[in-house]
Amino acid sequence: MQGSLPGCLLMSLSAKKSSASLLRRTATALSQWVDSDFCPDGAENMRNEPDRVDWVRVMPFVFLHAGCLGVIWVGASPFAVWSAVALYFIRMFAVTGVHHRYFSHKTYSTSRFGQFLLALFAGTTVQRGSLWWAYHHRHHHQHSDGPEDAHSPHVHGFWWSHIGWITSRRNFPTDYSKIKDLAKFPELVWLNRFDLVVPILFASAIFGLGQTLAHFAPGLGTNGWQMLVWGFFVSTTVLFHGTGCINSMAHLMGRRRFKTSDDSRNSAILAFITLGEGWHNNHHRFQSSTRNGFYWWEIDPTYYGLKLLSLTGFIHGLKPVPQSVLEEGAHADHHASVAAAQKSALAHPQYSTLRRVMPTAAAIAVATATASPAVMLQKKSDAAVHKDVSELAHELKAREIKNPPVI
Numbered sequence: 001m002q003g004s005l006p007g008c009l010l011m012s013l014s015a016k017k018s019s020a021s022l023l024r025r026t027a028t029a030l031s032q033w034v035d036s037d038f039c040p041d042g043a044e045n046m047r048n049e050p051d052r053v054d055w056v057r058v059m060p061f062v063f064l065h066a067g068c069l070g071v072i073w074v075g076a077s078p079f080a081v082w083s084a085v086a087l088y089f090i091r092m093f094a095v096t097g098v099h100h101r102y103f104s105h106k107t108y109s110t111s112r113f114g115q116f117l118l119a120l121f122a123g124t125t126v127q128r129g130s131l132w133w134a135y136h137h138r139h140h141h142q143h144s145d146g147p148e149d150a151h152s153p154h155v156h157g158f159w160w161s162h163i164g165w166i167t168s169r170r171n172f173p174t175d176y177s178k179i180k181d182l183a184k185f186p187e188l189v190w191l192n193r194f195d196l197v198v199p200i201l202f203a204s205a206i207f208g209l210g211q212t213l214a215h216f217a218p219g220l221g222t223n224g225w226q227m228l229v230w231g232f233f234v235s236t237t238v239l240f241h242g243t244g245c246i247n248s249m250a251h252l253m254g255r256r257r258f259k260t261s262d263d264s265r266n267s268a269i270l271a272f273i274t275l276g277e278g279w280h281n282n283h284h285r286f287q288s289s290t291r292n293g294f295y296w297w298e299i300d301p302t303y304y305g306l307k308l309l310s311l312t313g314f315i316h317g318l319k320p321v322p323q324s325v326l327e328e329g330a331h332a333d334h335h336a337s338v339a340a341a342q343k344s345a346l347a348h349p350q351y352s353t354l355r356r357v358m359p360t361a362a363a364i365a366v367a368t369a370t371a372s373p374a375v376m377l378q379k380k381s382d383a384a385v386h387k388d389v390s391e392l393a394h395e396l397k398a399r400e401i402k403n404p405p406v407i
Protein backbone atom coordinates (compact mmCIF):
# COMPACT_ATOMS: atom_id res chain seq x y z
CA MET A 1 0.00 0.00 0.00
CA GLN A 2 2.82 2.32 0.98
CA GLY A 3 4.59 1.47 -2.33
CA SER A 4 1.50 2.22 -4.47
CA LEU A 5 1.06 5.80 -3.17
CA PRO A 6 3.95 7.32 -5.12
CA GLY A 7 2.67 5.36 -8.17
CA CYS A 8 -0.81 6.93 -7.89
CA LEU A 9 0.76 10.31 -7.38
CA LEU A 10 2.89 9.77 -10.46
CA MET A 11 -0.15 8.74 -12.51
CA SER A 12 -2.14 11.73 -11.32
CA LEU A 13 0.73 14.08 -12.16
CA SER A 14 1.09 12.47 -15.57
CA ALA A 15 -2.68 12.82 -16.23
CA LYS A 16 -2.54 16.49 -15.22
CA LYS A 17 0.45 17.01 -17.48
CA SER A 18 -1.24 15.37 -20.48
CA SER A 19 -4.48 17.32 -19.98
CA ALA A 20 -2.44 20.54 -19.71
CA SER A 21 -0.63 19.56 -22.91
CA LEU A 22 -3.97 18.85 -24.64
CA LEU A 23 -5.29 22.21 -23.49
CA ARG A 24 -2.19 23.96 -24.75
CA ARG A 25 -2.38 22.12 -28.06
CA THR A 26 -6.08 23.04 -28.50
CA ALA A 27 -5.41 26.69 -27.63
CA THR A 28 -2.56 26.74 -30.17
CA ALA A 29 -4.77 25.24 -32.87
CA LEU A 30 -7.55 27.75 -32.15
CA SER A 31 -5.08 30.64 -32.29
CA GLN A 32 -3.79 29.34 -35.62
CA TRP A 33 -7.26 29.79 -37.10
CA VAL A 34 -6.52 33.49 -36.93
CA ASP A 35 -2.71 33.59 -37.06
CA SER A 36 -1.20 30.76 -39.12
CA ASP A 37 2.33 31.56 -37.92
CA PHE A 38 1.48 31.18 -34.21
CA CYS A 39 3.81 28.38 -33.06
CA PRO A 40 4.68 28.75 -29.33
CA ASP A 41 6.75 25.54 -29.42
CA GLY A 42 8.61 26.60 -32.54
CA ALA A 43 7.74 25.91 -36.18
CA GLU A 44 10.74 23.60 -36.53
CA ASN A 45 9.55 21.38 -33.65
CA MET A 46 6.08 21.23 -35.21
CA ARG A 47 7.52 20.19 -38.57
CA ASN A 48 9.47 17.39 -36.88
CA GLU A 49 6.36 15.84 -35.30
CA PRO A 50 4.99 12.61 -36.78
CA ASP A 51 2.02 12.87 -39.14
CA ARG A 52 -1.19 13.31 -37.17
CA VAL A 53 -4.54 14.92 -38.01
CA ASP A 54 -5.10 18.08 -35.95
CA TRP A 55 -8.89 18.05 -35.69
CA VAL A 56 -9.24 21.40 -33.95
CA ARG A 57 -7.00 23.15 -36.47
CA VAL A 58 -8.86 21.69 -39.47
CA MET A 59 -12.36 22.64 -38.25
CA PRO A 60 -12.61 25.53 -40.80
CA PHE A 61 -11.81 22.99 -43.53
CA VAL A 62 -14.48 20.58 -42.19
CA PHE A 63 -16.89 23.55 -42.01
CA LEU A 64 -16.16 24.33 -45.69
CA HIS A 65 -17.27 20.81 -46.68
CA ALA A 66 -20.27 20.84 -44.33
CA GLY A 67 -21.39 24.15 -45.86
CA CYS A 68 -22.17 22.29 -49.10
CA LEU A 69 -25.08 20.64 -47.30
CA GLY A 70 -26.67 24.08 -47.28
CA VAL A 71 -28.09 23.29 -50.75
CA ILE A 72 -30.80 21.33 -48.92
CA TRP A 73 -32.15 24.58 -47.45
CA VAL A 74 -31.28 27.21 -50.05
CA GLY A 75 -32.21 25.19 -53.16
CA ALA A 76 -30.75 25.97 -56.56
CA SER A 77 -31.17 28.44 -59.39
CA PRO A 78 -29.43 28.42 -62.78
CA PHE A 79 -27.67 31.66 -61.90
CA ALA A 80 -26.25 30.29 -58.63
CA VAL A 81 -25.14 26.98 -60.19
CA TRP A 82 -23.46 28.65 -63.18
CA SER A 83 -21.78 31.10 -60.81
CA ALA A 84 -20.33 28.14 -58.93
CA VAL A 85 -18.99 26.65 -62.19
CA ALA A 86 -17.53 29.99 -63.33
CA LEU A 87 -15.93 30.62 -59.92
CA TYR A 88 -14.41 27.12 -60.03
CA PHE A 89 -12.61 27.79 -63.32
CA ILE A 90 -11.68 31.40 -62.53
CA ARG A 91 -10.15 30.33 -59.23
CA MET A 92 -8.55 27.22 -60.74
CA PHE A 93 -6.71 29.71 -62.91
CA ALA A 94 -5.61 31.43 -59.68
CA VAL A 95 -4.35 28.10 -58.28
CA THR A 96 -2.43 27.12 -61.38
CA GLY A 97 -1.45 30.51 -62.80
CA VAL A 98 -0.65 32.22 -59.49
CA HIS A 99 0.00 29.81 -56.58
CA HIS A 100 1.82 27.41 -58.88
CA ARG A 101 3.32 29.08 -61.94
CA TYR A 102 4.09 32.41 -60.27
CA PHE A 103 4.78 31.97 -56.54
CA SER A 104 6.09 28.40 -56.62
CA HIS A 105 8.15 28.54 -59.82
CA LYS A 106 8.40 32.20 -60.86
CA THR A 107 7.78 31.29 -64.50
CA TYR A 108 6.93 34.95 -65.31
CA SER A 109 7.43 38.38 -63.77
CA THR A 110 5.28 41.25 -62.58
CA SER A 111 5.63 44.41 -60.48
CA ARG A 112 5.55 44.31 -56.68
CA PHE A 113 2.03 45.74 -56.67
CA GLY A 114 1.04 43.24 -59.39
CA GLN A 115 2.42 40.48 -57.19
CA PHE A 116 0.30 41.71 -54.27
CA LEU A 117 -2.82 41.70 -56.46
CA LEU A 118 -1.98 38.16 -57.60
CA ALA A 119 -1.66 37.06 -53.95
CA LEU A 120 -5.08 38.60 -53.16
CA PHE A 121 -6.59 36.77 -56.15
CA ALA A 122 -4.98 33.47 -55.10
CA GLY A 123 -6.27 34.02 -51.54
CA THR A 124 -9.86 33.59 -52.82
CA THR A 125 -9.06 29.93 -53.56
CA VAL A 126 -9.04 29.22 -49.78
CA GLN A 127 -5.90 27.08 -50.08
CA ARG A 128 -4.03 28.96 -47.35
CA GLY A 129 -1.50 31.62 -48.24
CA SER A 130 0.57 31.73 -51.41
CA LEU A 131 3.80 31.42 -49.39
CA TRP A 132 2.55 28.30 -47.58
CA TRP A 133 1.52 26.89 -50.97
CA ALA A 134 4.85 27.75 -52.61
CA TYR A 135 6.94 26.34 -49.75
CA HIS A 136 5.14 22.99 -49.78
CA HIS A 137 5.18 22.77 -53.55
CA ARG A 138 8.90 23.46 -53.83
CA HIS A 139 9.42 20.83 -51.13
CA HIS A 140 7.39 18.38 -53.25
CA HIS A 141 9.65 18.94 -56.27
CA GLN A 142 12.74 18.54 -54.12
CA HIS A 143 11.61 15.20 -52.63
CA SER A 144 9.13 13.90 -55.24
CA ASP A 145 7.87 10.42 -54.37
CA GLY A 146 10.54 10.06 -51.69
CA PRO A 147 9.90 9.53 -47.95
CA GLU A 148 10.11 13.31 -47.34
CA ASP A 149 7.41 14.11 -49.92
CA ALA A 150 4.37 15.23 -47.89
CA HIS A 151 1.84 14.13 -50.50
CA SER A 152 3.22 11.24 -52.53
CA PRO A 153 0.56 8.57 -53.21
CA HIS A 154 3.37 6.02 -53.51
CA VAL A 155 4.67 6.76 -50.01
CA HIS A 156 1.50 7.73 -48.11
CA GLY A 157 -1.35 6.24 -50.15
CA PHE A 158 -4.09 7.88 -52.20
CA TRP A 159 -6.26 9.53 -49.53
CA TRP A 160 -3.38 10.94 -47.53
CA SER A 161 -1.86 12.50 -50.64
CA HIS A 162 -5.25 13.82 -51.75
CA ILE A 163 -6.57 15.33 -48.51
CA GLY A 164 -4.89 13.88 -45.39
CA TRP A 165 -1.56 15.69 -45.60
CA ILE A 166 -3.08 19.16 -45.28
CA THR A 167 -4.77 18.14 -42.02
CA SER A 168 -1.50 17.02 -40.45
CA ARG A 169 -0.10 19.25 -37.71
CA ARG A 170 3.44 19.07 -39.04
CA ASN A 171 2.39 20.51 -42.41
CA PHE A 172 0.82 23.71 -41.06
CA PRO A 173 3.85 25.99 -40.59
CA THR A 174 5.45 27.78 -43.53
CA ASP A 175 9.25 27.46 -43.61
CA TYR A 176 10.15 31.01 -44.63
CA SER A 177 13.85 30.13 -44.77
CA LYS A 178 13.13 27.99 -47.87
CA ILE A 179 11.28 30.76 -49.75
CA LYS A 180 13.50 33.75 -49.05
CA ASP A 181 12.71 35.31 -52.44
CA LEU A 182 9.07 35.65 -51.31
CA ALA A 183 9.52 36.11 -47.56
CA LYS A 184 11.29 39.45 -48.11
CA PHE A 185 7.92 41.06 -48.96
CA PRO A 186 6.09 41.89 -45.68
CA GLU A 187 2.74 42.33 -47.47
CA LEU A 188 2.96 38.73 -48.77
CA VAL A 189 3.97 37.43 -45.32
CA TRP A 190 1.00 39.28 -43.77
CA LEU A 191 -1.46 37.70 -46.24
CA ASN A 192 0.13 34.31 -45.59
CA ARG A 193 -0.04 34.72 -41.82
CA PHE A 194 -3.68 35.86 -41.71
CA ASP A 195 -4.83 33.58 -44.49
CA LEU A 196 -8.53 33.63 -43.52
CA VAL A 197 -8.93 37.35 -44.18
CA VAL A 198 -9.26 37.12 -47.98
CA PRO A 199 -11.62 34.10 -47.92
CA ILE A 200 -13.91 35.83 -45.39
CA LEU A 201 -14.00 39.00 -47.51
CA PHE A 202 -14.61 36.93 -50.64
CA ALA A 203 -17.47 34.95 -49.05
CA SER A 204 -19.00 38.21 -47.76
CA ALA A 205 -18.80 39.74 -51.27
CA ILE A 206 -20.61 36.74 -52.76
CA PHE A 207 -23.30 36.96 -50.09
CA GLY A 208 -23.64 40.70 -50.76
CA LEU A 209 -23.93 40.08 -54.50
CA GLY A 210 -26.72 37.53 -53.91
CA GLN A 211 -28.65 39.95 -51.68
CA THR A 212 -28.25 42.74 -54.24
CA LEU A 213 -29.52 40.50 -57.04
CA ALA A 214 -32.49 39.39 -54.93
CA HIS A 215 -33.43 43.06 -54.57
CA PHE A 216 -32.69 44.40 -58.07
CA ALA A 217 -33.09 41.28 -60.24
CA PRO A 218 -35.64 39.01 -58.49
CA GLY A 219 -36.25 37.21 -61.81
CA LEU A 220 -32.92 35.39 -61.33
CA GLY A 221 -34.43 33.55 -58.37
CA THR A 222 -31.36 33.82 -56.17
CA ASN A 223 -30.39 35.47 -52.90
CA GLY A 224 -27.44 35.95 -50.57
CA TRP A 225 -27.61 32.56 -48.82
CA GLN A 226 -28.03 30.63 -52.06
CA MET A 227 -25.09 32.41 -53.66
CA LEU A 228 -23.00 31.85 -50.53
CA VAL A 229 -23.67 28.10 -50.57
CA TRP A 230 -23.13 27.60 -54.33
CA GLY A 231 -20.59 30.31 -55.14
CA PHE A 232 -18.46 29.85 -52.04
CA PHE A 233 -18.98 26.52 -50.24
CA VAL A 234 -19.72 24.19 -53.18
CA SER A 235 -17.39 25.85 -55.67
CA THR A 236 -14.48 26.08 -53.18
CA THR A 237 -14.87 22.47 -52.00
CA VAL A 238 -14.87 21.17 -55.59
CA LEU A 239 -11.92 23.44 -56.33
CA PHE A 240 -9.99 21.93 -53.44
CA HIS A 241 -10.60 18.38 -54.69
CA GLY A 242 -9.79 19.35 -58.30
CA THR A 243 -6.45 20.70 -57.09
CA GLY A 244 -5.93 17.68 -54.82
CA CYS A 245 -6.19 15.41 -57.87
CA ILE A 246 -2.78 16.67 -58.97
CA ASN A 247 -1.20 15.58 -55.69
CA SER A 248 -2.95 12.23 -55.60
CA MET A 249 -3.58 11.20 -59.21
CA ALA A 250 -0.98 12.99 -61.34
CA HIS A 251 1.60 10.55 -59.94
CA LEU A 252 -0.64 7.53 -60.62
CA MET A 253 -2.70 8.12 -63.77
CA GLY A 254 -1.48 8.82 -67.30
CA ARG A 255 1.61 8.42 -69.46
CA ARG A 256 5.23 9.10 -68.66
CA ARG A 257 6.95 10.85 -71.57
CA PHE A 258 10.07 11.83 -69.65
CA LYS A 259 11.96 9.42 -67.42
CA THR A 260 12.04 11.72 -64.40
CA SER A 261 13.27 10.48 -61.01
CA ASP A 262 9.67 10.51 -59.68
CA ASP A 263 6.49 8.87 -60.99
CA SER A 264 4.82 11.98 -62.42
CA ARG A 265 2.49 11.46 -65.40
CA ASN A 266 0.71 13.32 -68.20
CA SER A 267 -3.07 13.04 -68.30
CA ALA A 268 -5.48 14.92 -70.61
CA ILE A 269 -8.37 14.30 -68.17
CA LEU A 270 -6.47 15.89 -65.29
CA ALA A 271 -5.38 18.71 -67.61
CA PHE A 272 -9.06 19.46 -68.33
CA ILE A 273 -10.02 19.48 -64.64
CA THR A 274 -7.07 21.67 -63.68
CA LEU A 275 -6.71 23.95 -66.71
CA GLY A 276 -3.44 22.41 -67.89
CA GLU A 277 -1.80 21.09 -64.72
CA GLY A 278 -2.44 17.52 -65.84
CA TRP A 279 0.72 17.66 -68.01
CA HIS A 280 2.51 16.92 -64.78
CA ASN A 281 5.31 14.74 -66.15
CA ASN A 282 6.25 17.57 -68.54
CA HIS A 283 6.26 19.93 -65.59
CA HIS A 284 8.46 17.67 -63.47
CA ARG A 285 10.90 17.49 -66.39
CA PHE A 286 11.12 21.27 -66.75
CA GLN A 287 9.56 23.34 -63.96
CA SER A 288 10.61 26.84 -65.02
CA SER A 289 8.46 27.02 -68.14
CA THR A 290 5.19 29.02 -68.06
CA ARG A 291 3.50 26.29 -70.07
CA ASN A 292 2.91 22.74 -68.89
CA GLY A 293 1.47 21.54 -72.20
CA PHE A 294 4.70 21.43 -74.19
CA TYR A 295 3.16 20.75 -77.63
CA TRP A 296 0.20 22.36 -79.41
CA TRP A 297 -2.05 19.34 -78.86
CA GLU A 298 -1.49 19.43 -75.10
CA ILE A 299 -4.24 21.89 -74.16
CA ASP A 300 -3.05 24.26 -71.44
CA PRO A 301 -5.70 26.96 -70.72
CA THR A 302 -3.65 28.44 -67.88
CA TYR A 303 -0.85 29.23 -70.30
CA TYR A 304 -3.28 30.78 -72.80
CA GLY A 305 -4.71 32.96 -70.00
CA LEU A 306 -1.25 34.05 -68.90
CA LYS A 307 -0.28 34.77 -72.49
CA LEU A 308 -3.34 37.02 -72.85
CA LEU A 309 -2.51 38.71 -69.55
CA SER A 310 1.01 39.40 -70.81
CA LEU A 311 -0.47 41.33 -73.75
CA THR A 312 -1.89 43.84 -71.25
CA GLY A 313 1.57 44.40 -69.75
CA PHE A 314 0.40 43.32 -66.27
CA ILE A 315 2.81 40.37 -66.42
CA HIS A 316 5.87 39.84 -68.59
CA GLY A 317 8.87 37.60 -69.21
CA LEU A 318 6.98 34.33 -69.74
CA LYS A 319 9.57 31.56 -69.83
CA PRO A 320 9.50 29.15 -72.81
CA VAL A 321 10.27 25.42 -72.93
CA PRO A 322 13.89 24.99 -74.15
CA GLN A 323 14.29 23.50 -77.63
CA SER A 324 16.46 20.70 -76.22
CA VAL A 325 13.62 19.59 -73.91
CA LEU A 326 11.11 19.69 -76.78
CA GLU A 327 13.41 17.52 -78.91
CA GLU A 328 13.96 15.14 -76.02
CA GLY A 329 10.18 14.82 -75.69
CA ALA A 330 9.73 14.25 -79.45
CA HIS A 331 12.35 11.47 -79.38
CA ALA A 332 10.71 9.89 -76.36
CA ASP A 333 7.31 9.95 -78.14
CA HIS A 334 8.81 8.36 -81.26
CA HIS A 335 10.42 5.54 -79.26
CA ALA A 336 7.21 5.04 -77.30
CA SER A 337 5.13 4.62 -80.51
CA VAL A 338 7.64 2.16 -82.01
CA ALA A 339 7.65 0.16 -78.77
CA ALA A 340 3.82 0.24 -78.66
CA ALA A 341 3.60 -1.07 -82.27
CA GLN A 342 6.03 -3.91 -81.48
CA LYS A 343 4.15 -4.78 -78.32
CA SER A 344 0.87 -4.80 -80.22
CA ALA A 345 2.33 -7.15 -82.88
CA LEU A 346 3.44 -9.52 -80.13
CA ALA A 347 0.17 -9.33 -78.22
CA HIS A 348 -2.06 -9.78 -81.35
CA PRO A 349 -0.11 -11.95 -83.82
CA GLN A 350 -3.34 -12.68 -85.77
CA TYR A 351 -3.47 -9.05 -86.91
CA SER A 352 0.07 -9.16 -88.26
CA THR A 353 -0.68 -12.55 -89.99
CA LEU A 354 -3.77 -10.94 -91.51
CA ARG A 355 -1.61 -8.14 -92.86
CA ARG A 356 0.67 -10.77 -94.46
CA VAL A 357 -2.21 -12.71 -96.07
CA MET A 358 -3.94 -9.63 -97.45
CA PRO A 359 -2.27 -9.89 -100.90
CA THR A 360 -3.42 -13.53 -101.10
CA ALA A 361 -6.95 -12.50 -100.18
CA ALA A 362 -6.91 -9.91 -102.96
CA ALA A 363 -5.78 -12.55 -105.48
CA ILE A 364 -8.64 -14.82 -104.37
CA ALA A 365 -11.10 -11.95 -104.86
CA VAL A 366 -9.83 -11.37 -108.44
CA ALA A 367 -10.05 -15.09 -109.17
CA THR A 368 -13.64 -15.17 -107.92
CA ALA A 369 -14.57 -12.26 -110.18
CA THR A 370 -13.15 -14.00 -113.28
CA ALA A 371 -14.95 -17.18 -112.34
CA SER A 372 -18.39 -15.51 -112.34
CA PRO A 373 -19.66 -17.02 -115.72
CA ALA A 374 -19.30 -20.48 -114.24
CA VAL A 375 -21.34 -19.42 -111.25
CA MET A 376 -24.03 -17.97 -113.55
CA LEU A 377 -24.06 -21.21 -115.51
CA GLN A 378 -24.60 -23.10 -112.30
CA LYS A 379 -27.51 -20.83 -111.43
CA LYS A 380 -28.98 -21.29 -114.92
CA SER A 381 -28.70 -25.05 -114.60
CA ASP A 382 -30.47 -24.91 -111.20
CA ALA A 383 -33.31 -22.91 -112.80
CA ALA A 384 -33.60 -25.49 -115.61
CA VAL A 385 -33.94 -28.30 -113.08
CA HIS A 386 -36.70 -26.37 -111.26
CA LYS A 387 -38.45 -25.72 -114.56
CA ASP A 388 -38.26 -29.43 -115.51
CA VAL A 389 -39.72 -30.53 -112.18
CA SER A 390 -42.52 -28.00 -112.54
CA GLU A 391 -43.36 -29.20 -116.06
CA LEU A 392 -43.37 -32.79 -114.83
CA ALA A 393 -45.88 -31.88 -112.12
CA HIS A 394 -48.18 -30.26 -114.69
CA GLU A 395 -47.98 -33.35 -116.96
CA LEU A 396 -48.91 -35.66 -114.03
CA LYS A 397 -51.87 -33.42 -113.14
CA ALA A 398 -53.11 -33.46 -116.77
CA ARG A 399 -52.88 -37.26 -116.86
CA GLU A 400 -54.93 -37.51 -113.62
CA ILE A 401 -57.71 -35.36 -115.16
CA LYS A 402 -57.85 -37.54 -118.31
CA ASN A 403 -57.72 -40.84 -116.39
CA PRO A 404 -59.08 -40.32 -112.88
CA PRO A 405 -58.04 -43.01 -110.39
CA VAL A 406 -60.67 -45.72 -109.51
CA ILE A 407 -61.61 -45.59 -105.81
Ligand SMILES: [Zn+2]
Pocket residue numbers: 140144250251264280284
Ligand atom coordinates in the same frame (compact mmCIF):
# COMPACT_ATOMS: atom_id res chain seq x y z
ZN1 LIG B 1 4.28 16.21 -58.69
Ligand SMILES: [Zn+2]
Pocket residue numbers: 100104105137141283287
Ligand atom coordinates in the same frame (compact mmCIF):
# COMPACT_ATOMS: atom_id res chain seq x y z
ZN1 LIG C 1 5.44 22.59 -59.73
